[in-house]
Amino acid sequence: MIANRGEVIWQAKAACRGPHAIVFFPPSHPERKDERMARERIAKEICRTCTAMQDCLDYAIRIREANGIWGGLNEAERKQIIDRALPGPRAAASA
Numbered sequence: 668m669i670a671n672r673g674e675v676i677w678q679a680k681a682a683c684r685g686p687h688a689i690v691f692f693p694p695s696h697p698e699r700k701d702e703r704m705a706r707e708r709i710a711k712e713i714c715r716t717c718t719a720m721q722d723c724l725d726y727a728i729r730i731r732e733a734n735g736i737w738g739g740l741n742e743a744e745r746k747q748i749i750d751r752a753l754p755g756p757r758a759a760a761s762a
């Protein structure tokens with residue numbers, strides 16, 4: 668994928684660049700729940716130090732990134748944001 672200029676700028680500031688990037692995505696082998704939680708905790712701690720956190724989260728939500736920690740949130744946490752933003756029965760009922 669070719670990133671636009673704005674994405675190149677925030678990605679260049681990403682705190683997850685380098686060898687520790689491995690904790691941001693599930694391993695290729697099965698991962699126990701406690702292992703996943705420990706891995707995600709490490710990744711989220713790195714995100715909290717990242718100056719690109721909001722841009723990263725906005726990007727992951729915009730492209731509906733299905734895997735990994737982006738902007739300090741995992742897949743399920745991002746899906747909650749997306750679901751809340753989508754028009755649904757509550758929005759239609761109040762219209």
Ligand code: SF4
Binds near residue numbers: 684
């Ligand atoms: S917020 Fe987290 S995943 Fe996003 S660029 Fe920063 S360190 Fe990487």
